[in-house]
Amino acid sequence: MSTVTAVPLQPVRRRVLVYLWLGIALAVIVAIALAWQAPRDQVAVALAGIRNGDASIQQASNGLLYKVLKPGTGDAHPTDADVTLVNYTGKLLDGTTFDASQQPTPMPVKGVVPGFSEALKLMTKGAKYRFWIKPSLAYGDKAVGPIPAHSVLVFDLELLDWKSEAEIRQMQQIQQMMQQQGGAPGGGAPGGGAPGGAVPPQGIQ
Numbered sequence: 001m002s003t004v005t006a007v008p009l010q011p012v013r014r015r016v017l018v019y020l021w022l023g024i025a026l027a028v029i030v031a032i033a034l035a036w037q038a039p040r041d042q043v044a045v046a047l048a049g050i051r052n053g054d055a056s057i058q059q060a061s062n063g064l065l066y067k068v069l070k071p072g073t074g075d076a077h078p079t080d081a082d083v084t085l086v087n088y089t090g091k092l093l094d095g096t097t098f099d100a101s102q103q104p105t106p107m108p109v110k111g112v113v114p115g116f117s118e119a120l121k122l123m124t125k126g127a128k129y130r131f132w133i134k135p136s137l138a139y140g141d142k143a144v145g146p147i148p149a150h151s152v153l154v155f156d157l158e159l160l161d162w163k164s165e166a167e168i169r170q171m172q173q174i175q176q177m178m179q180q181q182g183g184a185p186g187g188g189a190p191g192g193g194a195p196g197g198a199v200p201p202q203g204i205q
Contacts (some may be wrong), residue, residue: 043134046093046152050132064118065132072127072159078120080110084162086120091154098146104160113138116155123159131155 050065051057057067078084084107090099109120115137123129133153135141143149163171 043150043152047132047134060118060122062114062118062137063134064115064137065134066119066122067130068127069130069156070126070128070158072124074124077122077124078109078159078162080117080121081166082162082164083108083168084120085160087158087160089156092147093152093154096146108165109162115153119155119157120159123157125159125161128156128158131157 047063047065051059054067057065059065085104086101086107087104088099088101089097091097107116107120109117112120113133115131115133118137119129119131119133131154133155135150135152138151138153139147139149141149147153
């Protein structure tokens with residue numbers, strides 16, 4: 001029967017193990033911080049490049065960049081309680097179009113990302129602006145459809161008009177009443193609806 005002689009390992013001191021784990025944890029934290037900071041630095045550089053040499057580009061207090069392409073009329077601005085009617089085109093910084101309205105589109109001011117909401121509230125009726133919305137005012141570190149994470153969104157936005165949500169609900173109620181009356185014998189216009197086909201924007205609750 002053979003005998004195997006085992007050479008025992010020297011015990012590692014507990015203090016050395018603690019330092020080892022602390023070092024590993026620190027390295028992981030640094031790696032995460034660098035991975036998180038890199039996109040932020042890239043965004044900051046991109047936004048600085050946009051403003052460079054173009055004095056017509058302004059910056060709101062929250063960092064939203066905008067340029068007036070066409071001034072509007074009057075002094076009134078939409079509020080969080082309003083639904084706007086807009087034309088828009090949304091692009092990435094590389095020029096890729098990710099969305100565009102095919103016709104005037106209703107947009108609730110409080111129902112969109114913060115940067116878009118802020119943009120609407122800066123405008124007056126008939127105005128056309130270009131906005132650069134940084135990730136923290138849009139989708140942040142989340143990818144949404146064709147929009148990658150950490151994306152700056154570029155919008156050409158035209159504000160056609162707006163109404164309060166209360167006004168739109170009232171218009172819808174009137175439209176429904178007219179449709180009901182139109183269905184009765186001898187009542188209202190053929191097929192119901194408002195005279196001349198005027199109806200409030202569809203899809204607004």
